[in-house]
Amino acid sequence: xxxxxxxxxxxxxxxxxxxxxxxxxxxxxxxxxxxxxxxxxxxxxxxxxxxxxxxxxxxxxxxxxxxxxxxxxxxxxxxxxxxxxxxxxxxxxxxxxxxxxxxxxxxxxxxxxxxxxxxxxxxxxxxxxxxxxxxxxxxxxxxxxxxxxxxxxxxxxxxxxxxxxxxxxxxxxxxxxxxxxxxxxxxxxxxxxxxxxxxxxxxxxxxxxxxxxxxxxxxxxxxxxxxxxxxxxxxxxxxxxxxxxxxxxxxxxxxxxxxxxxxxxxxxxxxxxxxxxxxxxxxxxxxxxxxxxxxxxxxxxxxxxxxxxxxxxx
Ligand code: PMP
Numbered sequence: 001x002x003x004x005x006x007x008x009x010x011x012x013x014x015x016x017x018x019x020x021x022x023x024x025x026x027x028x029x030x031x032x033x034x035x036x037x038x039x040x041x042x043x044x045x046x047x048x049x050x051x052x053x054x055x056x057x058x059x060x061x062x063x064x065x066x067x068x069x070x071x072x073x074x075x076x077x078x079x080x081x082x083x084x085x086x087x088x089x090x091x092x093x094x095x096x097x098x099x100x101x102x103x104x105x106x107x108x109x110x111x112x113x114x115x116x117x118x119x120x121x122x123x124x125x126x127x128x129x130x131x132x133x134x135x136x137x138x139x140x141x142x143x144x145x146x147x148x149x150x151x152x153x154x155x156x157x158x159x160x161x162x163x164x165x166x167x168x169x170x171x172x173x174x175x176x177x178x179x180x181x182x183x184x185x186x187x188x189x190x191x192x193x194x195x196x197x198x199x200x201x202x203x204x205x206x207x208x209x210x211x212x213x214x215x216x217x218x219x220x221x222x223x224x225x226x227x228x229x230x231x232x233x234x235x236x237x238x239x240x241x242x243x244x245x246x247x248x249x250x251x252x253x254x255x256x257x258x259x260x261x262x263x264x265x266x267x268x269x270x271x272x273x274x275x276x277x278x279x280x281x282x283x284x285x286x287x288x289x290x291x292x293x294x295x296x297x298x299x300x301x302x303x304x305x306x307x308x309x310x311x312x313x314x
Pocket of ligand 1: 034153161187188189190191192210211212213214215216251252253254
């Protein structure tokens with residue numbers, strides 16, 4: 001039996017429940033984050049990747065929805081690390097902090113409502129099990145920022161992700177590329193998209209109705225720096241450009257760096273993992289597991305005595 005943070009307490013998983021009348025359940029009124037902890041066997045340490053950035057984005061999501069948390073960003077970071085310790089987390093973990101409208105009254109309301117916090121965690125290895133994946137372009141369009149804030153992570157927006165993913169799965173694909181209402185590439189169902197073409201690493205900006213991604217930001221930062229030294233461009237991508245890309249990969253907290261073998265049954269490049277994708281995946285893996293001291297500020301050790309200092313610095 002694991003431990004979950006529920007409202008103001010650490011409780012057994014089974015006790016972390018909400019009412020069938022909860023607005024959060026009935027209308028998807030809330031917002032969440034997705035965070036990873038990487039286990040380093042040699043150090044006997046679990047490193048939470050970019051914890052302060054994840055917590056900041058969670059609070060930005062709440063702010064966009066107009067929710068007012070009663071806890072601070074430091075509180076959430078501290079509770080999240082304590083939760084991992086209480087679950088004796090000594091392998092790779094996924095952590096889900098979630099703010100929700102904590103009211104059982106009937107109407108879908110975001111004003112004058114209490115906002116509560118839940119955090120749970122689970123061991124998680126690879127999200128996509130195969131080395132590379134096959135995508136289709138979804139017939140569902142990505143939810144527009146002016147309909148449901150796409151820059152944020154509102155719980156209700158994930159019906160859009162689930163519809164795109166379900167269609168892809170039913171048609172024999174692993175996941176979907178979702179286009180914006182105006183037909184540009186936005187992202188995958190719950191991961192960002194990168195393409196390598198003519199020597200450049202290209203990714204659509206957040207203004208293409210995609211989440212402000214933390215893995216995406218990390219990859220952009222790592223790609224331009226030594227030793228990768230890649231040319232990076234954030235710009236619009238159209239559907240057919242994907243078909244003629246040399247390499248395509250997805251990025252995300254869950255997805256990490258996942259190579260794409262085909263899109264709409266068109267092989268991407270050679271159909272094998274390309275050299276830029278392989279180099280970026282290796283670099284990301286190394287940095288996330290504490291292999292480069294230059295990026296130590298991205299990592300918060302859960303078990304060490306350093307926890308407080310790293311949260312403040314990251
Ligand atoms: N897009 C969506 C819609 C997502 O849910 C996620 C997962 N958080 C991502 C992209 C990847 O973003 P990040 O790297 O911050 O996890």
